[in-house]
Amino acid sequence: MRYMVMLTMRSDVGPPPPELVEAMDVAMTEAVGSGLLIDAGGLMGEDATTFTLRSGALARVDGPFAEAKEVVGGYSVLDVRSHEEAVEGARRMMQIHLDHWPGWEGSCDVRRISGREEGPPTS
Amino acid sequence: MTTTTHEAVVAVWQLESARVVSGLLRITRDLQLAEDLAQDALVAALESWPDDGIPANPGAWLMTVAKRRAIDTFRRAERHRAQVERLKHELGNDLSETSMDELVDQVDHVEDDVLRLMFLTCHPALTPESRAALTLRLVGGLTTEEIARGFLVKDTAVGQRISRAKRTLAESGATLEMPTGAERTERLDDVMAVIYLVFNEGYAATAGTSWMRTDLCLEALRLARMLAALAPGDAEVHGLQALLELQASRLHARTSPTSEAVLLEDQDRARWDHLLIRRGLAALARAEGTGQPVGAYTVQAAIAACHARARRAEDTDWVRIAALYDLLSAAGDNPVVEVNRAVAHGRAFGPAAGLAVLDAVADDAGAAYGHQWHAVRGDLLSRAGRGTEASAEFRTAASLTRNDAERSLLLRRAESG
Numbered sequence: 001m002r003y004m005v006m007l008t009m010r011s012d013v014g015p016p017p018p019e020l021v022e023a024m025d026v027a028m029t030e031a032v033g034s035g036l037l038i039d040a041g042g043l044m045g046e047d048a049t050t051f052t053l054r055s056g057a058l059a060r061v062d063g064p065f066a067e068a069k070e071v072v073g074g075y076s077v078l079d080v081r082s083h084e085e086a087v088e089g090a091r092r093m094m095q096i097h098l099d100h101w102p103g104w105e106g107s108c109d110v111r112r113i114s115g116r117e118e119g120p121p122t123s
Numbered sequence: 124m125t126t127t128t129h130e131a132v133v134a135v136w137q138l139e140s141a142r143v144v145s146g147l148l149r150i151t152r153d154l155q156l157a158e159d160l161a162q163d164a165l166v167a168a169l170e171s172w173p174d175d176g177i178p179a180n181p182g183a184w185l186m187t188v189a190k191r192r193a194i195d196t197f198r199r200a201e202r203h204r205a206q207v208e209r210l211k212h213e214l215g216n217d218l219s220e221t222s223m224d225e226l227v228d229q230v231d232h233v234e235d236d237v238l239r240l241m242f243l244t245c246h247p248a249l250t251p252e253s254r255a256a257l258t259l260r261l262v263g264g265l266t267t268e269e270i271a272r273g274f275l276v277k278d279t280a281v282g283q284r285i286s287r288a289k290r291t292l293a294e295s296g297a298t299l300e301m302p303t304g305a306e307r308t309e310r311l312d313d314v315m316a317v318i319y320l321v322f323n324e325g326y327a328a329t330a331g332t333s334w335m336r337t338d339l340c341l342e343a344l345r346l347a348r349m350l351a352a353l354a355p356g357d358a359e360v361h362g363l364q365a366l367l368e369l370q371a372s373r374l375h376a377r378t379s380p381t382s383e384a385v386l387l388e389d390q391d392r393a394r395w396d397h398l399l400i401r402r403g404l405a406a407l408a409r410a411e412g413t414g415q416p417v418g419a420y421t422v423q424a425a426i427a428a429c430h431a432r433a434r435r436a437e438d439t440d441w442v443r444i445a446a447l448y449d450l451l452s453a454a455g456d457n458p459v460v461e462v463n464r465a466v467a468h469g470r471a472f473g474p475a476a477g478l479a480v481l482d483a484v485a486d487d488a489g490a491a492y493g494h495q496w497h498a499v500r501g502d503l504l505s506r507a508g509r510g511t512e513a514s515a516e517f518r519t520a521a522s523l524t525r526n527d528a529e530r531s532l533l534l535r536r537a538e539s540g
Contacts, residue, residue, distance in 0.1 A: 033352030
């Protein structure tokens with residue numbers, strides 16, 4: 001099963017402390033090494049565009065979105081054997097933020113990826 | 124206990140068991156004891172986490188509990204030994220012994236332990252089936268039931284296979300070791316062969332009604348990723364990872380919605396898993412980037428990469444694939460390679476060239492080459508416009524395969540000639 005984990009945070013948090021970067025590095029190397037983490041990326045604030053479709057009208061707004069309170073800061077794709085394994089992978093990432101980034105607030109969505117990327121159903 | 128907590132404990136266990144078991148094996152030097160201690164820690168987690176919540180660092184929690192049990196076990200043994208020693212001393216004997224402090228010091232050095240564990244579970248003293256079962260159990264953290272399901276055998280058979288394997292290892296005096304030089308190369312080959320066997324068991328089930336058993340493939344892929352991370356200086360481990368990522372990228376394109384087998388060239392390439400393809404190509408680049416001479420897995424991965432890079436079947440670089448199969452063919456006597464080489468030569472240089480490769484090994488056709496020799500011959504004859512002969516070969520192939528899905532595919536081809 002494949003999961004996407006998205007990390008949402010306040011847009012004005014500033015750069016992460018070196019302790020966080022270091023701890024995330026260690027954790028991600030370990031997760032890649034165990035075959036759990038198969039893709040990941042941070043999402044940049046600049047070079048962002050949003051399309052909205054409302055009342056039959058398509059609108060384009062180019063970023064950066066200084067007024068946005070919360071942004072998706074990054075994602076990872078996990079290759080797991082159970083929902084709880086994905087949850088545990090995400091929990092570890094949040095635990096690292098708790099331990100190494102004082103005052104940081106945010107949330108983390110753990111979502112199973114459906115469709116062809118997921119592979120055939122296993123019975 | 125709620126189902127969620129139980130599943131959470133199992134998930135943590137699967138993520139941590141290789142490290143916990145290998146760490147314990149380092150200090151106990153006893154596979155059975157190490158696994159018992161690890162199981163004790165798992166049971167302790169199942170008992171206390173539902174009430175206390177999952178600890179912040181569950182891996183460390185499991186390891187700490189298991190270490191405490193290990194030390195208790197040693198202390199009991201120590202006390203027992205001390206009594207024996209006293210008796211011996213009173214009888215005039217004097218034996219040296221490892222001190223308790225030394226044992227405790229050994230607990231925290233866990234680097235490389237997982238790789239040592241893989242060398243042990245793939246030890247040459249064991250049969251290939253035992254190696255696979257023991258590796259899935261101790262490195263993959265799978266239950267005997269899960270392994271049994273993967274290999275389509277009874278739980279008890281897997282349980283017995285694992286106990287027998289542990290006994291064999293104990294009797295042969297095998298311990299956690301980090302071989303060097305030529306022996307390391309050989310032992311790494313053994314580990315890779317086990318991972319490849321597990322993958323193939325899932326990828327092309329030789330018997331039964333299922334064309335593939337995906338869970339085993341994904342488990343093997345995980346093991347290959349682990350091995351590549353644990354031995355990054357060895358080119359071939361990246362080659363193996365590349366091969367499995369690329370093969371796995373086609374898993375869900377290999378069967379039609381009605382569960383029929385779809386051959387590579389007929390597969391809908393939009394259904395290939397492009398994330399796995401990207402990972403496979405990256406691993407192949409790592410293998411080739413080491414500058415070391417590459418082995419059979421890397422060459423096979425390079426072949427798989429030729430298919431992966433072709434956006435349409437007709438864009439496939441068959442000339443390069445034929446050259447890569449020539450390399451494999453020169454390296455050893457392998458019926459499967461010769462059959463695939465015939466396919467590649469047939470596509471690259473025409474059916475006659477492919478038939479020439481097949482006919483050169485015709486004397487060995489039958490048992491060693493099996494149904495595939497006939498299936499490929501049928502395909503080449505069909506492409507050469509020799510429909511009647513082709514149908515006969517497809518029917519022979521269908522009568523030889525034990526896979527239901529493959530049989531129906533072959534019979535369909537026999538109809539169309």
